[in-house]
Amino acid sequence: xxxxxxxxxxxxxxAACAVVALHFIMTRRPxxxxxxxxxxxxxxxxxxxxxxxRLSDLLLLVLRVFTIMLVGIALARPVLTPTREKIVxxxxxxxxxxxxxxSETRDSVRALMRPGDELIAFDTSARAVGSPDSLxxxxxxxxxxxxxxxxxxxxRSGQRVRAGADSVELVIVSPIAMAENDRATAAIRRQWPGRxxxxxxxxxxxxxxxxxxxxxxxxxxxxxxxxxxRNRIDTAGAVIANGNVVVGAFERRWRFxxxxxxxxxxxxxxxxxxxxAIERDSGSTCSKSVLIPVDSSGDMLLRPSVAKxxxxxxxxxxxxxxxxxxxxxxxxAGGSGKLASTTDFPAATDSASPISxxxxxxxIVLALVEMLLRRRELKEGQGQ
Amino acid sequence: MRRMPHDGGSDRLMHSALLDAIRGxxxxxxxxxxxxxxxxxxxxxxxxxxxxxxxxxxxxxDDLRRIDWKLFARSDRAHVRISEERAVTPTFIxxxxxxxxxxxxxxxxxxxxxxxxxxxxxxxAHASGDPAGxxxxxxxxxxxxxxxxxxxxxxxxxxxxxxxVSGSAPIAPTLTVAxxxxxxxxxxxxxxxxxxxxxxxxxxIIASGRDVYALHVIAAEEMEPPAAISxxxxxxIDAVHRSLSADTRKEYARAFGSWRDEMAxxxxxxxxxxxxxxxxxxxxxxxxxxxxxxxxxxxxxx
Numbered sequence: 001x002x003x004x005x006x007x008x009x010x011x012x013x014x015a016a017c018a019v020v021a022l023h024f025i026m027t028r029r030p031x032x033x034x035x036x037x038x039x040x041x042x043x044x045x046x047x048x049x050x051x052x053x054r055l056s057d058l059l060l061l062v063l064r065v066f067t068i069m070l071v072g073i074a075l076a077r078p079v080l081t082p083t084r085e086k087i088v089x090x091x092x093x094x095x096x097x098x099x100x101x102x103s104e105t106r107d108s109v110r111a112l113m114r115p116g117d118e119l120i121a122f123d124t125s126a127r128a129v130g131s132p133d134s135l136x137x138x139x140x141x142x143x144x145x146x147x148x149x150x151x152x153x154x155x156r157s158g159q160r161v162r163a164g165a166d167s168v169e170l171v172i173v174s175p176i177a178m179a180e181n182d183r184a185t186a187a188i189r190r191q192w193p194g195r196x197x198x199x200x201x202x203x204x205x206x207x208x209x210x211x212x213x214x215x216x217x218x219x220x221x222x223x224x225x226x227x228x229x230r231n232r233i234d235t236a237g238a239v240i241a242n243g244n245v246v247v248g249a250f251e252r253r254w255r256f257x258x259x260x261x262x263x264x265x266x267x268x269x270x271x272x273x274x275x276x277a278i279e280r281d282s283g284s285t286c287s288k289s290v291l292i293p294v295d296s297s298g299d300m301l302l303r304p305s306v307a308k309x310x311x312x313x314x315x316x317x318x319x320x321x322x323x324x325x326x327x328x329x330x331x332x333a334g335g336s337g338k339l340a341s342t343t344d345f346p347a348a349t350d351s352a353s354p355i356s357x358x359x360x361x362x363x364i365v366l367a368l369v370e371m372l373l374r375r376r377e378l379k380e381g382q383g384q
Numbered sequence: 385m386r387r388m389p390h391d392g393g394s395d396r397l398m399h400s401a402l403l404d405a406i407r408g409x410x411x412x413x414x415x416x417x418x419x420x421x422x423x424x425x426x427x428x429x430x431x432x433x434x435x436x437x438x439x440x441x442x443x444x445x446d447d448l449r450r451i452d453w454k455l456f457a458r459s460d461r462a463h464v465r466i467s468e469e470r471a472v473t474p475t476f477i478x479x480x481x482x483x484x485x486x487x488x489x490x491x492x493x494x495x496x497x498x499x500x501x502x503x504x505x506x507x508x509a510h511a512s513g514d515p516a517g518x519x520x521x522x523x524x525x526x527x528x529x530x531x532x533x534x535x536x537x538x539x540x541x542x543x544x545x546x547x548x549v550s551g552s553a554p555i556a557p558t559l560t561v562a563x564x565x566x567x568x569x570x571x572x573x574x575x576x577x578x579x580x581x582x583x584x585x586x587x588x589i590i591a592s593g594r595d596v597y598a599l600h601v602i603a604a605e606e607m608e609p610p611a612a613i614s615x616x617x618x619x620x621i622d623a624v625h626r627s628l629s630a631d632t633r634k635e636y637a638r639a640f641g642s643w644r645d646e647m648a649x650x651x652x653x654x655x656x657x658x659x660x661x662x663x664x665x666x667x668x669x670x671x672x673x674x675x676x677x678x679x680x681x682x683x684x685x686x
Contacts, residue, residue, distance in 0.1 A: 044627060
């Protein structure tokens with residue numbers, strides 16, 4: 001056990017010593033009691049002092065010393081230091097649709113994982129997982145994983161495990177598919193202060209049919225896939241796709257219900273953030289749905305931004321890009337060559353130990369008991 | 385044997401064990417009574433009862449019916465039969481209700497013992513056919529006049545339960561009042577108040593041919609103060625503050641013992657029957673038995 005503020009411990013000890021000293025030094029003037037034959041006692045100056053150590057006195061002393069010491073220890077902020085490991089691993093397990101067989105990921109993790117290691121499953125988001133066996137339960141969304149989100153989760157996990165190890169090893173079990181990379185991936189990876197270990201698993205086989213280019217058709221009067229009519233038709237001022245903004249008065253007649261967005265990838269959004277075009281996997285095929293109406297009679301189609309928008313929507317389904325990306329693998333595996341030291345991770349800002357709260361609570365209880373004992377002793381004294 | 389009158393109610397139940405223990409006791413008079421009312425005690429009045437005592441020569445004015453005619457026939461002289469009369473002894477029990485009698489607090493107080501003694505002596509006197517009464521020297525003075533009617537013991541018990549044991553009312557005036565209506569006066573007190581005046585009044589009562597019993601109640605704690613007590617105050621005299629140490633305890637024991645000896649001697653010299661009764665030392669019934677049989681003092685304090 002270590003103390004974050006050992007000064008309070010010393011102060012508590014000094015206060016406890018003072019209480020013990022006062023307990024033995026202090027005397028009290030005894031209470032005068034009626035005694036009918038007092039006149040037969042020689043008339044000497046009344047200078048009696050009472051100093052009797054009874055059981056209740058000792059109990060009171062012990063309670064007071066314990067109360068003060070507990071408060072001192074609580075204010076000294078004790079921290080129970082766990083047994084430190086040399087290396088603890090933060091394992092990022094890919095359970096996205098890019099993985100051909102999640103059970104392969106599970107087996108790889110099972111072989112790597114040691115007690116004290118942290119396991120994080122990731123696809124579009126990352127979350128801590130208790131055991132490798134539960135990875136299978138997290139699979140099945142079919143969505144594309146985000147390595148950026150996974151590494152951010154690993155950085156947070158590094159803060160948690162810093163107290164229990166000297167070094168932290170980042171292990172990524174993933175096919176490292178192309179689609180898992182985004183613009184922030186390389187920057188976030190550099191935040192991890194050490195090397196990473198890659199364990200490649202098989203990627204989902206690419207279907208040539210998925211790789212075909214899809215021509216996106218802007219909305220005409222027909223109802224798009226997955227969409228339902230809006231309750232109130234309104235107008236959006238712009239649509240955004242892949243960083244390309246198209247400004248215009250787009251009449252919105254359709255919307256995607258929430259259940260249609262599950263497992264879907266958003267290709268374009270209205271200016272208010274609502275999805276304007278999505279693609280969804282269905283079996284071995286991929287379907288796209290675009291809610292953006294473009295009037296072919298005007299000159300809008302001639303604008304460069306609309307052309308870019310059309311190109312963004314017409315790209316191949318992202319699932320088709322599950323093929324391994326050597327460049328991304330190089331980014332991930334790169335680093336200083338050393339394992340990340342736990343000192344490189346910032347400590348949690350609030351390091352208040354839960355023990356302190358319990359110690360304070362116990363001190364309050366002891367103070368109450370001390371008060372009750374003192375009150376009882378007073379009553380007994382009055383009864384005599 | 386005359387049975388003790390039945391006093392019903394819870395007041396009697398309070399002292400039922402004590403009353404059972406003293407059943408059959410009679411309070412023997414220490415002096416011949418001057419009262420003509422028939423009773424069980426020897427009377428100074430000579431009468432014509434069947435219990436023959438002596439002959440006396442006939443004097444003019446004697447009742448002719450009291451002349452012993454057989455003796456006259458034998459001796460040719462007229463003699464009158466004189467017989468010993470028996471009379472009642474009206475009894476008044478004077479109780480000290482000063483603050484000092486409340487020591488120590490609780491069931492072992494001197495007042496508690498006093499209550500039991502008063503009830504028991506009233507019961508014994510009542511059972512002896514004597515009018516018995518109780519007078520409490522306190523503020524206010526409470527009185528139950530001597531009488532022989534049923535329910536007296538319960539009445540005394542009930543009255544004593546409601547006495548306020550406080551203050552420092554003198555005993556002497558109450559004693560004088562009691563002596564006017566009784567041939568026998570028993571004072572139950574710790575005699576820490578107006579002792580000299582009480583003794584003087586007692587001497588006058590004794591000189592007038594009445595019986596006086598001085599029952600001195602002492603708390604066991606007064607004989608040997610508890611170690612926990614260190615600073616004490618006289619409950620009747622506010623100015624008295626003393627501290628009890630190892631040295632002063634010895635001095636206290638000596639002074640208190642001397643005072644008790646001196647007081648016992650003064651009471652005995654006055655002609656009164658004197659008893660020291662220490663709380664929790666022996667059963668109250670034994671104490672009562674000693675008092676009414678006028679047994680010699682077994683020990684200095686008992």
